Amino acid sequence: MNIVYFLTYGYSLETWSSSSALEREVKYFNYLSKNYGYKFHIVTYGNNKDTEYSDYFINATILPIGSITRIPKNKYLGFIKSFYYPFKIKNHINEKTNIVKQNQLLGSWISIIFKYITNSKLFVRTGYDMYLFSKKENKRFLKKLAYKLLTRLTLKFSDSYTVSSNSDMSFLEDNFNSQTKAHLLHNWVESFEVGTISDRETTIISVGRLEYQKNYEFIIKELSNLRLELQIVGEGSMKDELLNLAKKLNTNLRITQRMDNKELTRKFMNIKLFVIPSHFEGNPKVLLEAMAAGCVVFASNIKNHSEIIDEGVNGFLFELEDGAFRNKILEIIESTKVSSAFLDKVSKSATQKIKTYYSLPIIAEEENRLLLELASE
Numbered sequence: 001m002n003i004v005y006f007l008t009y010g011y012s013l014e015t016w017s018s019s020s021a022l023e024r025e026v027k028y029f030n031y032l033s034k035n036y037g038y039k040f041h042i043v044t045y046g047n048n049k050d051t052e053y054s055d056y057f058i059n060a061t062i063l064p065i066g067s068i069t070r071i072p073k074n075k076y077l078g079f080i081k082s083f084y085y086p087f088k089i090k091n092h093i094n095e096k097t098n099i100v101k102q103n104q105l106l107g108s109w110i111s112i113i114f115k116y117i118t119n120s121k122l123f124v125r126t127g128y129d130m131y132l133f134s135k136k137e138n139k140r141f142l143k144k145l146a147y148k149l150l151t152r153l154t155l156k157f158s159d160s161y162t163v164s165s166n167s168d169m170s171f172l173e174d175n176f177n178s179q180t181k182a183h184l185l186h187n188w189v190e191s192f193e194v195g196t197i198s199d200r201e202t203t204i205i206s207v208g209r210l211e212y213q214k215n216y217e218f219i220i221k222e223l224s225n226l227r228l229e230l231q232i233v234g235e236g237s238m239k240d241e242l243l244n245l246a247k248k249l250n251t252n253l254r255i256t257q258r259m260d261n262k263e264l265t266r267k268f269m270n271i272k273l274f275v276i277p278s279h280f281e282g283n284p285k286v287l288l289e290a291m292a293a294g295c296v297v298f299a300s301n302i303k304n305h306s307e308i309i310d311e312g313v314n315g316f317l318f319e320l321e322d323g324a325f326r327n328k329i330l331e332i333i334e335s336t337k338v339s340s341a342f343l344d345k346v347s348k349s350a351t352q353k354i355k356t357y358y359s360l361p362i363i364a365e366e367e368n369r370l371l372l373e374l375a376s377e
Contacts, residue, residue, distance in 0.1 A: 069088050226252070
């Protein structure tokens with residue numbers, strides 16, 4: 001089966017590589033090709049440099065839009081010209097297209113046009129709801145309206161539309177009426193076999209962008225005047241603000257730059273505790289990755305986290321209230337009532353949940369089922 005895969009609007013394989021996402025994404029493509037026989041034509045918003053990654057894939061061709069037409073630097077001119085891209089792309093793909101797959105919502109108008117001019121089916125894969133995020137981040141009215149209209153348009157003209165969490169599914173049902181074409185398809189992570197965690201560092205690690213959504217100022221305040229070290233792996237506009245706050249509150253904070261997946265996995269394997277204090281999330285990969293590595297995870301009690309974490313079984317939830325995280329973390333690491341054996345049990349329960357519901361074979365099998373169902377219609 002031939003799948004024409006569109007990257008998120010504006011993204012290239014070089015972008016994926018620089019953000020440490022390429023290796024992970026390649027693994028998913030190759031798993032689908034090797035186990036289910038899919039051939040991919042990957043459309044990117046890069047230039048000829050993207051074709052240098054061709055050897056990474058088992059059965060895929062790379063088609064950078066920048067290699068077949070000029071991509072305007074002006075974003076408004078680029079948007080206007082993007083309606084022309086599907087026709088240029090069609091001329092460069094000689095095989096029959098069975099399914100068009102769109103990665104994330106942004107750029108879906110291009111996939112929709114391509115669907116109709118190739119008489120194929122459109123499968124849209126979203127990792128988070130852009131309209132929901134724009135509301136929570138209080139974006140400008142016009143931006144929120146644009147995301148709402150794009151979501152409505154994509155739901156109407158796609159043949160299968162996937163979301164990564166039950167919370168996002170409920171949001172679609174409440175705001176766009178229930179759509180029979182919407183399906184749940186979680187994000188995937190690698191699963192591991194881990195041993196006891198008693199010898200790991202009792203450092204608290206968190207990973208994410210240094211922005212409002214991630215709510216790191218809350219954790220810095222909660223760990224004030226404690227000996228515990230908080231290590232945040234990430235970059236963003238709030239770095240200086242967070243460092244200054246930590247200094248003011250006497251919080252032991254260390255911020256390190258972004259790591260690739262392999263390095264981050266090794267880091268997780270050596271650290272006992274992980275925290276994600278976000279105001280809102282989609283289906284957070286970093287939480288899943290920490291659980292897969294056997295970390296004892298602490299997460300803000302929001303819907304998208306509580307879908308994943310069973311309180312006291314495979315992790316812990318805390319309210320975003322003064323003292324809530326502080327009291328819980330102190331109880332876990334200092335209380336004689338909490339044994340190492342109990343934390344090992346929580347760790348193993350976390351790895352088992354990932355293996356059962358979020359591992360690569362599980363998610364790939366579900367996507368294959370949806371693709372075959374779509375192709376047979």
